[in-house]
Amino acid sequence: xxxxxxxxxxxxxxxxxxxxxxxxxxxxxxxxxxxxxxxxxxxxxxxxxxxxxxxxxxxxxxxxxxxxxxxxxxxxxxxxxxxxxxxxxxxxxxxxxxxxxxxxxxxxxxxxxxxxxxxxxxxxxxxxxxxxxxxxxxxxxxxxxxxxxxxxxxxxxxxxxxxxxxxxxxxxxxxxxxxxxxxxxxxxxxx
Amino acid sequence: xxxxxxxxxxxxxxxxxxxxxxxxxxxxxxxxxxxxxxxxxxxxxxxxxxxxxxxxxxxxxxxxxxxxxxxxxxxxxxxxxxxxxxxxxxxxxxxxxxxxxxxxxxxxxxxxxxxxxxxxxxxxxxxxxxxxxxxxxxxxxxxxxxxxxxxxxxxxxxxxxxxxxxxxxxxxxxxxxxxxxxxxxxxxxxxxxxxxxxxxxxxxxxxxxxxxxxxxxxxxxxxxxxxxxxxxxxxxxxxxxxxxxxxxxxxxxxxxxxxxxxxxxxxxxxxxxxxxxxxxxxxxxxxxxxxxxxxxxxxxxxxxxxxxxxxxxxxxxxxxxxxxxxxxxxxxxxxxxxxxxxxxxxxxxxxxxxxxxxxxxxxxxxxxxxxxxxxxxxxxxxxxxxxxxxxxxxxxxxxxxxxxxxxxxxxxxxxxxxxxxxxxxxxxxxxxxxxxxxxxxxxxxxxxxxxxx
Numbered sequence: 001x002x003x004x005x006x007x008x009x010x011x012x013x014x015x016x017x018x019x020x021x022x023x024x025x026x027x028x029x030x031x032x033x034x035x036x037x038x039x040x041x042x043x044x045x046x047x048x049x050x051x052x053x054x055x056x057x058x059x060x061x062x063x064x065x066x067x068x069x070x071x072x073x074x075x076x077x078x079x080x081x082x083x084x085x086x087x088x089x090x091x092x093x094x095x096x097x098x099x100x101x102x103x104x105x106x107x108x109x110x111x112x113x114x115x116x117x118x119x120x121x122x123x124x125x126x127x128x129x130x131x132x133x134x135x136x137x138x139x140x141x142x143x144x145x146x147x148x149x150x151x152x153x154x155x156x157x158x159x160x161x162x163x164x165x166x167x168x169x170x171x172x173x174x175x176x177x178x179x180x181x182x183x184x185x186x187x188x189x190x191x
Numbered sequence: 192x193x194x195x196x197x198x199x200x201x202x203x204x205x206x207x208x209x210x211x212x213x214x215x216x217x218x219x220x221x222x223x224x225x226x227x228x229x230x231x232x233x234x235x236x237x238x239x240x241x242x243x244x245x246x247x248x249x250x251x252x253x254x255x256x257x258x259x260x261x262x263x264x265x266x267x268x269x270x271x272x273x274x275x276x277x278x279x280x281x282x283x284x285x286x287x288x289x290x291x292x293x294x295x296x297x298x299x300x301x302x303x304x305x306x307x308x309x310x311x312x313x314x315x316x317x318x319x320x321x322x323x324x325x326x327x328x329x330x331x332x333x334x335x336x337x338x339x340x341x342x343x344x345x346x347x348x349x350x351x352x353x354x355x356x357x358x359x360x361x362x363x364x365x366x367x368x369x370x371x372x373x374x375x376x377x378x379x380x381x382x383x384x385x386x387x388x389x390x391x392x393x394x395x396x397x398x399x400x401x402x403x404x405x406x407x408x409x410x411x412x413x414x415x416x417x418x419x420x421x422x423x424x425x426x427x428x429x430x431x432x433x434x435x436x437x438x439x440x441x442x443x444x445x446x447x448x449x450x451x452x453x454x455x456x457x458x459x460x461x462x463x464x465x466x467x468x469x470x471x472x473x474x475x476x477x478x479x480x481x482x483x484x485x486x487x488x489x490x491x492x493x494x495x496x497x498x499x500x501x502x503x504x505x506x507x508x509x510x511x512x513x514x515x516x517x518x519x520x521x522x523x524x525x526x527x528x529x530x531x532x533x534x535x536x537x538x539x540x541x542x543x544x545x546x547x548x549x550x551x552x553x554x555x556x557x558x559x560x561x562x563x564x565x566x567x568x569x570x571x572x573x574x575x576x577x578x579x580x581x582x583x584x585x586x587x588x589x590x591x592x593x594x595x596x597x598x599x600x601x602x603x604x605x606x607x608x609x610x611x612x613x614x615x616x617x618x619x620x621x622x623x624x625x626x627x628x629x630x631x632x633x634x635x636x637x638x639x640x641x642x643x644x
Binding site for chain 2: 091119126127128129130131132134135136138139142159160161162163166167
């Protein structure tokens with residue numbers, strides 16, 4: 001399972017890098033920045049063909065049983081989510097290289113489970129005012145969604161909601177807490 | 192627009208609210224000998240007033256307790272506006288208590304330099320309660336003001352609030368705020384959001400008297416309910432609820448237990464921060480329905496939505512000018528969020544008002560022409576007020592916690608706001624000169640107050 005998973009992610013990353021030039025963001029504002037040069041190495045190499053299976057393996061009677069993600073309940077899934085949060089700089093909705101990498105992985109996971117519906121929540125740290133943070137959180141969730149859509153995720157599978165600073169993940173009042181609270185948080189709402 | 196009946200808890204809460212409507216005004220007009228006159232103090236000083244405990248004519252325990260409550264609340268109500276110099280209660284004990292309006296020891300009150308003396312009687316009747324009031328001129332021993340009130344015994348504080356408002360009106364020409372209310376959001380009941388999101392407390396709306404008493408819950412939707420705003424007639428509350436997933440605008444008619452969903456059917460974007468026009472016919476609000484946070488206006492039934500701002504920056508937090516001709520709002524089109532003013536029809540280009548990180552402008556009632564807002568002053572925010580004629584800014588709070596979401600009292604002499612100075616977010620009031628800070632909430636986190644007209 002792990003190997004298949006890794007290959008899927010690699011393939012998706014390669015595909016997304018290759019397709020980067022003609023990628024169109026659906027709306028003008030939260031355009032994801034271009035990929036950093038560091039990822040150019042895999043793109044110069046064609047994707048490796050799938051390795052031939054040496055011996056026929058026994059197909060398990062109920063393959064989904066082995067897939068912990070596919071068999072988990074929504075609550076369990078969200079408690080230990082395969083979808084990674086995306087973090088932002090102070091008062092910013094720009095997607096950093098780290099944020100884009102997390103979104104690339106999330107896109108791969110969402111593609112792997114085509115029945116999933118996902119909500120992206122925008123969250124802010126406590127320093128901004130409650131009212132302005134509603135709009136800032138919305139920008140963050142919309143930026144993350146636009147990036148996923150640009151990677152081929154159907155727009156109708158991803159909803160957004162802004163919670164401003166109403167639901168901090170870390171109740172602390174220092175930069176370490178603020179960093180955790182400036183995020184686009186993924187919730188699987190249907191599977 | 193669809194009307195939804197609220198569930199029983201809300202209906203019950205509202206029934207009790209209705210039962211606590213203010214006592215009936217006097218059935219008969221003031222008697223002829225009670226020609227209203229004005230008590231004055233020494234030149235340059237406010238009148239010195241004493242408010243001794245009201246006289247319980249019926250001697251049962253409840254009447255005695257009600258007499259005590261009314262006089263104490265009236266003392267606090269009068270003290271709140273600082274139009275009278277209240278003589279502290281702890282010196283009253285040296286003066287013999289009157290048993291009726293005819294045996295008031297005026298000479299003893301004169302020794303305390305009292306200009307005016309409030310004397311009241313409380314009597315239980317077959318139908319409830321009768322409260323009689325006199326304001327005496329201590330020098331002339333004449334009644335300067337007299338009224339009789341009758342009503343239920345359910346909430347004695349309301350008698351005091353009404354007496355205070357009427358004394359301020361007749362003696363000082365001032366619109367008192369003792370009968371106004373605050374609405375705010377709170378997580379105090381510790382209920383949890385449903386669905387797949389764990390460990391998130393719901394926020395429901397609560398109302399309270401201006402002094403923080405009688406706190407009662409008014410929403411029961413077990414979700415995030417924020418941005419409450421009283422309608423100008425004080426009978427409805429517009430707010431943002433997340434019960435449909437994202438933020439949508441609802442209006443709760445709290446005395447009828449009816450709910451209007453104003454932004455129903457908006458599939459795209461969220462809607463926040465409703466603000467009533469001064470005549471109560473329209474609301475302006477923030478919406479992301481067109482892909483970006485912009486200011487819109489709609490009729491109070493949700494119809495006739497019109498967009499007022501067109502800028503790729505964030506536009507949010509609208510507030511109307513008292514005549515309803517202009518709208519101040521927040522935009523980050525210049526970088527940080529700043530306050531701008533535009534015409535209420537969205538024509539022309541908005542003019543910049545503040546050049547610091549600012550949010551939640553709230554336009555003062557006349558005769559003041561000011562906007563209060565929350566400004567970034569350091570790690571947190573403080574409440575500031577800008578005078579629109581002189582553009583002079585004064586600061587009311589000074590770095591104690593963070594201070595946000597100011598809202599004016601109906602007479603423009605006070606503000607309520609949220610502060611973290613005592614730990615969690617709590618609701619405070621403060622006089623317009625920065626004095627007289629009072630904490631109104633202590634349970635849970637309480638935010639985004641709005642003060643009724």
